[in-house]
Amino acid sequence: MGTAVEEKKASPKIEESLDLLTSTQITFKEALDKLGYSKEMYELLKEPLRMLTVRIPVKMDNGSTKMFTGYRAQHNDAVGPTKGGVRFHPEVDENEVKSLSMWMSLKCGIVDLPYGGGKGGIICDPRSMSMGELERLSRGYVRAISQIVGPTKDIPAPDVYTNAQIMAWMMDEYSRIREHDSPGFITGKPLVLGGSAGRDKATAQGVVICIEEAAKKRGISIEGARVVVQGFGNAGSFLAKFMHDMGAKVIGISDAGGALHDPNGLDIDYLLDRRDSFGMVTNLFKNTITNQELLELDCDILVPAAISNQITASNAHNIKASIIVEAANGPTTLEATKILTERGILLVPDVLASSGGVTVSYFEWVQNNQGYYWPEEEVNEKLRKNRIRAFNNVYEAAQQRKVNMRLAAYMVGIRRMAEASHFRGWV
Ligand code: NAD
DSSP states (O other): OOOHHHHHHHOHHHHTTOOHHHHHHHHHHHHHHHHTOOHHHHHHHSSOSEEEEEEEEEEOTTSOEEEEEEEEEEOOOSSSSEEEEEEEETTOOHHHHHHHHHHHHHHHHHTTOSOEEEEEEEEOOGGGSOHHHHHHHHHHHHHHHTTTOBTTTEEEEEOTTOOHHHHHHHHHHHHHHHTSOOGGGOSSOOGGGTOOTTHHHHHHHHHHHHHHHHHHHHTOOSTTOEEEEEOOSHHHHHHHHHHHHTTOEEEEEEETTEEEEOTTOOOHHHHHHHOOTTSOOGGGOSSOBOHHHHHTSSOSEEEEOSOSSOBOTTTGGGOOOSEEEOOSSSOBOHHHHHHHHHTTOEEEOHHHHTTHHHHHHHHHHHHHHHTOOOOHHHHHHHHHHHHHHHHHHHHHHHHHHTOOHHHHHHHHHHHHHHHHHHHTTOO
16 A cells, blocks of 8 residues: 555546645655655655744734734754745645745755755734734744744744734844844844845846746747736735836736736836735726636736645646746646646746745845845845756756656755755664
8 A cells, every 4th residue: 555645646636636735745755756765765854854833822902812823844954954934824724834844945955055944824814913913923923933943943034924024023032032133033134134135026036037047948038028927915016027127018917806917018117006015906906807817818928926726737728828937835736737747838836936035035144144244236146146057957957857847846956955864864
C-alpha cells in the first residue's frame, strides 16, 4: 500500500480537490525523487520542523475580550534562520500556514538567500477591526511567539492584510521584550524604522522581471503586449502600473468584487488613485465582468495576483494567454499546471515569480545588521541581477530535465536545504 501522497497522485479527479499541503507534498516528493534523494529526506522536509499555535486575548474597543488563534510555522532551518510573512485573514488555517512556510523555503532556495522558510497567520478579519484593536492583536501575537522568533532565529514580514504599520508595532513590541532596539527582527518596516528603500514595490518589480525574461523566451515584445492582472492589492496594482509604464496594454484588472475589461487598455493611474487600502476599486464601476471571465480573456500575459486555486482543471483549457506569471501564492492547481504545460503555455510558478519580496526583505535585514542603508537604485539593481539569475536557473533546469517550470523551481529550491540538512547530519 502506498502513502497518502502516492495514492492521491494516482487519481487526477482526487488531485483537483487536494488541499495546499498535500499538493505541496506531492511536488516536494517528485522534486526530491528526481534529484535522487532518499525517502528519509522527504520525511524530513514534508512538514515544518516546528509549528506553534497560540491563543491571543485582545481587549476590544467595546470593553469585551476576544480570543484570536494564531500560528507560526518554521519549515527548515538547516540553511539559516527561517523567514516569512504573517497573514491576517479569516480563512487562515494550520495547513495553509504550513504549506506557505514550505513555499518560503523554496523561494529562499531559488533566489539563494541564507534562510529557510517560515510563515505566520492569525484568524481575524482586519477589515472589521479598529486600528487600536489591530495594534493590540499585533503586539499580543509577538508576545505569544517571542520565544521562537528573532533576528537570528525566525524573521517575520508582511503578507495578506498586514502592512508596514503592523510590522512597526510588532518590531516595537519585540524590542521592548528584549530590552534593546531590534530592527532586524522583522522586515517590511516603514523607512524611518529601518525599512529598505524599494521593499513596498519589490514583489511587483520581481514579477515584472520574470515577465520580461519569459517574454524574451517567447519572442513577445512588452511594448503593446496585452496584459491581464487578477488582484489590485500590493502586488497586482504596482505590477499593473509598471507594465503600463513599460508600454504594455493592461486590458483587464480585478479585485474581490469583480473585474474591469477594456480591450484598448485601462487607465491604470486613474484606477490606482481610486482604489482603497484593501485593493478594492471595481465597486466604483457599473460595467464589470467576473473574475472567472477575466482569467479567460484574450491576452498575451496573464498574472494571477490575488488568491489561490483560480486556475483549475475546469478553466485551464479556456485560458488564452501564452504566458502566465503567478504573483499570487498557489493560484494554479497541479492538474491545471499539467493541462497548461501540455497546451504549450509558459507558466512561471509562484515560488519563482513572487520571490522578489523576500529578496528585498533579505536586503532590509542585511542593512539592519550592518546599520548602513542603500539607495533605492542600488536595491533595484541587486534585485534585478538576482532575479535574472534565478529565472534562468529554473528555465534551464526545466529544459535540461524536460520538466515543467513548477517542478524545475521546486528542484532548484529544494536542493540547497536538502544538502544543508545532509551536511548537518540530519539525514
Ligand atoms: P492584498 O491584500 O494587498 O491584495 C489582494 C487583492 O486581491 C485585492 O485587490 C483583493 O480585492 C483581491 N482579492 C481578494 N479576494 C479575491 C477574490 N476572491 N477574487 C479576486 N480578487 C480577490 O494582497 P497582496 O499583498 O497584493 O497579495 C496578493 C497575492 O500575492 C497573495 O497570494 C500573496 O500571498 C501573494 N504575494 C504577495 C507578496 C507581497 O509582498 N505583497 C509577496 C509574495 C506573494
